[in-house]
Amino acid sequence: xxxxxxxxxxxxxxxxxxxxxxxxxxxxxxxxxxxxxxxxxxxxxxxxxxxxxxxxxxxxxxxxxxxxxxxxxxxxxxxxxxxxxxxxxxxxxxxxxxxxxxxxxxxxxxxxxxxxxxxxxxxxxxxxxxxxxxxxxxxxxxxxxxxxxxxxxxxxxxxxxxxxxxxxxxxxxxxxxxxxxxxxxxxxxxxxxxxxxxxxxxxxxxxxxxxxxxxxxxxxxxxxxx
Amino acid sequence: xxxxxxxxxxxxxxxxxxxxxxxxxxxxxxxxxxxxxxxxxxxxxxxxxxxxxxxxxxxxxxxxxxxxxxxxxxxxxxxxxxxxxxxxxxxxxxxxxxxxxxxxxxxxxxxxxxxxxxxxxxxxxxxxxxxxxxxxxxxxxxxxxxxxxxxxxxxxxxxxxxxxxxxxxxxxxxxxxxxxxxxxxxxxxxxxxxxxxxxxxxxxxxxxxxxxxxxxxxxxxxxxxxxxxxxxxxxxxxxxxxxxxxxxxxxxxxxxxxxxxxxxxxxxxxxxxxxxxxxxxxxxxxxxxxxxxxxxxxxxxxxx
Numbered sequence: 001x002x003x004x005x006x007x008x009x010x011x012x013x014x015x016x017x018x019x020x021x022x023x024x025x026x027x028x029x030x031x032x033x034x035x036x037x038x039x040x041x042x043x044x045x046x047x048x049x050x051x052x053x054x055x056x057x058x059x060x061x062x063x064x065x066x067x068x069x070x071x072x073x074x075x076x077x078x079x080x081x082x083x084x085x086x087x088x089x090x091x092x093x094x095x096x097x098x099x100x101x102x103x104x105x106x107x108x109x110x111x112x113x114x115x116x117x118x119x120x121x122x123x124x125x126x127x128x129x130x131x132x133x134x135x136x137x138x139x140x141x142x143x144x145x146x147x148x149x150x151x152x153x154x155x156x157x158x159x160x161x162x163x164x165x166x167x168x169x170x171x172x173x174x175x176x177x178x179x180x181x182x183x184x185x186x187x188x189x190x191x192x193x194x195x196x197x198x199x200x201x202x203x204x205x206x207x208x209x210x211x212x213x214x215x216x217x218x219x220x221x222x223x224x225x226x
Numbered sequence: 227x228x229x230x231x232x233x234x235x236x237x238x239x240x241x242x243x244x245x246x247x248x249x250x251x252x253x254x255x256x257x258x259x260x261x262x263x264x265x266x267x268x269x270x271x272x273x274x275x276x277x278x279x280x281x282x283x284x285x286x287x288x289x290x291x292x293x294x295x296x297x298x299x300x301x302x303x304x305x306x307x308x309x310x311x312x313x314x315x316x317x318x319x320x321x322x323x324x325x326x327x328x329x330x331x332x333x334x335x336x337x338x339x340x341x342x343x344x345x346x347x348x349x350x351x352x353x354x355x356x357x358x359x360x361x362x363x364x365x366x367x368x369x370x371x372x373x374x375x376x377x378x379x380x381x382x383x384x385x386x387x388x389x390x391x392x393x394x395x396x397x398x399x400x401x402x403x404x405x406x407x408x409x410x411x412x413x414x415x416x417x418x419x420x421x422x423x424x425x426x427x428x429x430x431x432x433x434x435x436x437x438x439x440x441x442x443x444x445x446x447x448x449x450x451x452x453x454x455x456x457x458x459x460x461x462x463x464x465x466x467x468x469x470x471x472x473x474x475x476x477x478x479x480x481x482x483x484x485x486x487x488x489x490x491x492x493x494x495x496x497x498x499x500x501x502x503x504x505x506x507x508x509x510x511x512x513x514x515x516x517x518x519x520x521x522x523x524x525x526x527x528x529x530x
Contacts, residue, residue, distance in 0.1 A: 019524065148530060218530050
């Protein structure tokens with residue numbers, strides 16, 4: 001069963017090697033590190049990283065983000081071409097926390113219907129007596145004219161709904177997010193959040209949001225759910 | 227000019243492409259260093275007299291350091307012909323100033339642009355780390371001074387010129403071969419004189435004893451010099467070959483200078499003597515990033 005879960009965003013700039021000589025968003029890094037730290041403090045049997053990918057599939061636990069895909073001169077150890085960004089960032093966060101225990105890298109098809117995501121969440125929750133879930137993904141990418149996806153008026157309301165649902169521990173709202181709207185808004189976190197909702201199905205976890213901001217026009221959310 | 231045996235070809239004259247030591251600093255081969263020019267003269271070719279006043283010269287030092295200079299190159303005698311500057315006068319212009327800079331910046335690498343051993347000795351006593359002997363070993367005792375003080379030495383090429391003369395119809399069968407022979411020969415002589423090989427720099431000396439075609443050829447083939455492993459100093463800032471190439475007066479030669487800088491950096495030069503410190507620093511950092519030696523300052527585009 002799920003003993004604890006965390007939500008983290010997945011911008012490549014969380015990989016320190018990719019931001020040049022400057023450290024970008026140290027407060028976001030700190031929030032992610034703290035969330036992962038609390039995840040591990042629950043002494044899970046296994047940490048499941050779930051994030052959107054091209055298809056629903058389990059990757060090798062040793063796979064890591066292929067940093068050279070983002071910055072050709074940078075090479076990461078064990079970089080796995082094709083590993084989804086969200087899984088790579090999740091793995092990086094676990095590595096940075098010094099976690100060497102069992103982990104599952106679970107990609108979920110970015111366009112998977114909500115029902116499939118929820119079912120996957122229920123299955124993952126049953127993977128071990130004590131499962132910690134790290135759901136990695138982002139809110140909308142169209143929060144303003146300077147945002148990577150330019151402005152879409154639906155973006156801010158969509159992110160507000162997600163944030164409020166997480167704040168309330170209301171898994172039904174997450175389960176009900178519209179995949180088509182999320183795709184239009186380039187919100188890469190939708191599928192992972194619905195996996196999370198499936199894992200917590202029938203319960204209302206206590207939650208704590210430690211970071212919610214859009215410094216570069218993408219909605220980043222860091223939260224704990226227990 | 228004294229005789230310097232032509233450098234033997236190949237391995238014997240080459241050195242490992244290793245660190246360059248200047249003063250207490252050590253610079254890796256991948257670092258590209260800006261050498262900021264500070265003239266203690268009333269009549270240098272670019273902005274003559276602008277740092278003739280000591281206060282103005284010190285202000286320029288502060289600015290150069292703030293803008294990213296790694297080395298300061300202080301000179302008291304213009305390269306071009308003109309009123310005689312005696313040894314005593316050169317010392318008067320340069321040495322107290324170097325001492326002041328040394329006091330203000332204990333760790334800054336200070337180079338002295340001089341070709342005579344008396345000012346060289348005095349300026350080393352005042353704290354200079356590098357002797358920029360632009361006139362190609364005209365006074366061999368400069369190398370002895372460098373050895374005595376543990377200072378570095380720039381070994382340059384001026385063809386057949388004597389100090390403070392202009393080229394008159396210079397010609398070469400192969401200008402790069404002539405340059406390489408001379409500077410490698412001088413480097414070898416310096417090493418025999420006891421100069422620390424890690425402190426020896428070679429300089430093809432654009433414009434010195436060369437016409438514009440020659441300087442362009444040396445720029446094009448600079449890789450042949452850097453391939454020797456000796457650190458190469460590129461001194462092209464606002465020089466006549468840039469001006470003639472672009473049809474531009476001295477105040478309009480920055481873009482051309484930066485183009486030479488970028489090409490030289492790409493081909494492996496390690497020190498860049500410059501009037502325009504900030505622009506040169508930026509050009510070099512850009513080349514460093516393109517080559518993959520220096521990470522960009524801050525990357526967010528497409529990564530958020």
